[in-house]
Amino acid sequence: MMRRYNKENTRKKLLDAAMEVFSDKGYNNALIDDIAKESDTSKGAFYFHFPSKRAIFQALLATLVKHLIDDVEAAIEHETGALAKIQAAIDTVLAIFAKHEKATRLLLVEATGLGKAFDQEIHAAHEQFAQLIAKHLQAAVDDGSIANISVELTAYAWFGAIYEVLFMTLLSPEKKSLDSLTTPLRDLLLQSIGQTKRSNLDAAD
Amino acid sequence: MMRRYNKENTRKKLLDAAMEVFSDKGYNNALIDDIAKESDTSKGAFYFHFPSKRAIFQALLATLVKHLIDDVEAAIEHETGALAKIQAAIDTVLAIFAKHEKATRLLLVEATGLGKAFDQEIHAAHEQFAQLIAKHLQAAVDDGSIANISVELTAYAWFGAIYEVLFMTLLSPEKKSLDSLTTPLRDLLLQSIGQTKRSNLDAAD
Amino acid sequence: MMRRYNKENTRKKLLDAAMEVFSDKGYNNALIDDIAKESDTSKGAFYFHFPSKRAIFQALLATLVKHLIDDVEAAIEHETGALAKIQAAIDTVLAIFAKHEKATRLLLVEATGLGKAFDQEIHAAHEQFAQLIAKHLQAAVDDGSIANISVELTAYAWFGAIYEVLFMTLLSPEKKSLDSLTTPLRDLLLQSIGQTKRSNLDAAD
Amino acid sequence: MMRRYNKENTRKKLLDAAMEVFSDKGYNNALIDDIAKESDTSKGAFYFHFPSKRAIFQALLATLVKHLIDDVEAAIEHETGALAKIQAAIDTVLAIFAKHEKATRLLLVEATGLGKAFDQEIHAAHEQFAQLIAKHLQAAVDDGSIANISVELTAYAWFGAIYEVLFMTLLSPEKKSLDSLTTPLRDLLLQSIGQTKRSNLDAAD
DNA sequence: TATGAATGAGTTTTCATTCAT
């Protein structure tokens, strides 16, 4: 089907611009005009494709969560063994969040504090990440790799720990590299479920 | 001299009202009018006591952080031993956050996502909590109670873990009690620094 | 030559849709999009056939006035005698207005209040109806059927009387039938030019 | 009670300006900015006093209807005899409408065609005028001055007749004086209820 | 001829801030 004016492309340009602007200015300080300009389209194009500012934000959130989770899943699917998957998941989440800084800021920072009206959406976004972690933790519990912990609580706690470390690094005036944090953070998380440091084991291999 | 007005009292009423309104509606959706009404004073009184909306929010944030930290410090000062202090700190933070739900929502939820303009303040608030944790962790490292971990990273990770668990509980449609989370969360955190479950030890006492 | 499109048919569909939409929402609240959708064509087709929203409204108005007047003229042409024609005219106007409720609402209600820019068109539409009445009143004066009244004033007054009675009936929450109004209204108008009730005379026949 | 900034005066200035602007440009083409400028206050003052554009229009409508009706009532209360009151009412309505041209245009022209949303208000405004006429017609019926006609229908028809004559005069390019219409219109209306011309009787006095 | 995506000037409304009282 031939597309006049390239409808899908315009929509994508708007979503890209929205991510840029929202992550840069925050939801409330972002103007539709900013998005229109950044997208190199127009306010009219915006409202043709999205019914409201809120709607594009929600669309963006859903898209980002899906992409990030898909990426993580893809990165760990070839790992064998529940523990190895968990370790890979931690590493990948950190790597992907570090790589897609804008998307991460959008998800973890800008999405917060929008008022009760957005609570459910934020809750859902966080929950999907936590479920991703919980799923693999549960697998490790099931095959006996780890003790029978409270999987859900641990998943949230881990997500929060990762979130905060990244968050403070993002907000910090001296933008230190995220890479240096990966190993100690991973060790900390694994130890919280009774695993001796993987890094030591790795070194001992 | 007739004291028709009570300057300090008005200021306090405004701060109380601001906490109520900000935690209820979020920073951007809170109106000065809302605060004026809630405080039972007026817009003029507001601008006599605070130069701007932003200023009262900052004042509120600083006040809350200070109070919460003071409360935690007070609660743990009689504990002896670095580990005992850490455990008490975790318990107290959770207890206080659970008790002052509005203040917690303000600090953990509404304060986030205000845009880059507020980044430094948020960073500072989080940092103070992390430093509180870090201080006691460092003491434990110093007296040999725990291994020589990365104290700062751990502090942020812990704060993040606590934050997220509370956050999700606050946002959750079914408001489950925070109390039931305290013990498993404490165990998780302690285990992350190599401590076997305190709850087991407690039971063994 | 393949006729994929039917120019005249499209134009007619647009006019029909416009009448529907204008009479339903009023000129200002009617959207070109509404007309496009209702007509089952498109915005592009609209602007191919009409240069502007205003233009289709004017075209519609002119068309309606012409049709209604033609219908009235046709209905009374076989009547003989000036007074009989007048009575037939009143009855027919009421009957036609009652039958074409949407067109009537458009002419009598929506067409009003569009601002000075439309004044001349509204004036012209009303005038054509008044002239229709005036023509037959003048004939009655000329052949001595009625006294030498101010024909033009009477024509406007009659049109206004009919208009208002219909208007209030259209706007009224309880949509009472227009039929029950015809006889008393006709009697009232005829009496205003010195004619004793036709209905009585009819009954006396 | 001392008024800061003269609250009531500002409200009045806004209503006066609204009448000016609405009657000049019509409801839809009138901008809040126009009203603010015309009133010599500000957009903020507007929204302090009225919650919306629609609200001030409704307030204006209600005020005008009340004032006009009160004026008419006052003008005829000293007349004795039902018929004399009716005649005085016709004369006064015409005189007052002619004098307050802007208010009249607002009530009779601009208030129409605002879409179904306003139907009830317009209906109510017209009804109040019709009731004013109906009340005095009924009195005339009751004391035997006139035959037992359909009072309500007559009231609407009369209002419509007056409305249309004024309306066309208002819209007419050559603004002829309304005064010359008063006598023949009054005669027409009175004759419609079986009264021989008052003007003749007057002359015969 | 027809389509519908795109444009952008225009509008109502909001609300932090000011200031006369």
Add this chain to the structure above:
DNA sequence: GATGAATGAAAACTCATTCAT
């Protein structure tokens, strides 16, 4: 010190109109 009426810049959203296809 306190009040609340007034200000006006800003911002989301609308919609007649245009035009590439």
